[in-house]
Amino acid sequence: MEQTPLLSLRGITKRFPGVTALSGVDFAVRSGEIHALLGENGAGKSTLIKVLTGVYPPEEGIIALAGRRLAPGSPKEAERAGISTVYQEVNLIPALSVAENISLGRQPGRLGCINWRAMRRHAGEALARLELECDVDAELGSLSVALQQMVAIARALDLQARLLVLDEPTASLDEKEVAELFKVMRRLRGEGLGIVFVTHFLEQVYAVSDRMTVL
Ligand code: ADP
Numbered sequence: 001m002e003q004t005p006l007l008s009l010r011g012i013t014k015r016f017p018g019v020t021a022l023s024g025v026d027f028a029v030r031s032g033e034i035h036a037l038l039g040e041n042g043a044g045k046s047t048l049i050k051v052l053t054g055v056y057p058p059e060e061g062i063i064a065l066a067g068r069r070l071a072p073g074s075p076k077e078a079e080r081a082g083i084s085t086v087y088q089e090v091n092l093i094p095a096l097s098v099a100e101n102i103s104l105g106r107q108p109g110r111l112g113c114i115n116w117r118a119m120r121r122h123a124g125e126a127l128a129r130l131e132l133e134c135d136v137d138a139e140l141g142s143l144s145v146a147l148q149q150m151v152a153i154a155r156a157l158d159l160q161a162r163l164l165v166l167d168e169p170t171a172s173l174d175e176k177e178v179a180e181l182f183k184v185m186r187r188l189r190g191e192g193l194g195i196v197f198v199t200h201f202l203e204q205v206y207a208v209s210d211r212m213t214v215l
């Protein structure tokens, strides 16, 4: 018997003026699975991710997380439900420290007063989960793109994510950095997280994914 998947999308249709980006798409991800989402440029990968994360409402179709209907109205709502996304362009703030970026928008503290010690400790824990050695006081912009992306992943996981979506995460990484990222992905898979890995590199799919869906 097939278990209820962590995530299931059924019959998703999304149209833009003059373009049907998605037509009746089915997609499911299990817990503890790295699921590759493949397709040529323009196939609809990013649109599917945006439907999943509440950026666009679909015209048709159903989304369920752990068997419960979900219709996220915004990325924040999707995050609250347990779906965290790291976009290709790291959308953090280069001039702030690693610790500040990890807590961005949800700093520990009260009445507008940031508890720096708690924030730094918290960031250290988030990075340790990825087995990442990185100075929490370093300015984010001074790190390599690969490390910045790891910080973005640490931040995403900090939201008690059950499903992590990585949209083209390897696009600007070199071979060694890709290997590091895959190590982190496997580690998170081992913790039972579901991971959606959007890519157009077939050899990377074979290296790290358990299943794939082609759009
Ligand atoms: P992929 O990520 O696989 O390259 P996209 O999801 O970005 O594909 O695009 C799928 C199709 O939808 C393309 O034809 C694209 O031009 C169109 N599209 C995507 N976003 C928009 C938008 N905001 N407005 C109009 N058309 C869009």
Ligand code: MG
Residues within 6 Å of the ligand: 045, 046, 047
């Ligand atoms: Mg895309």
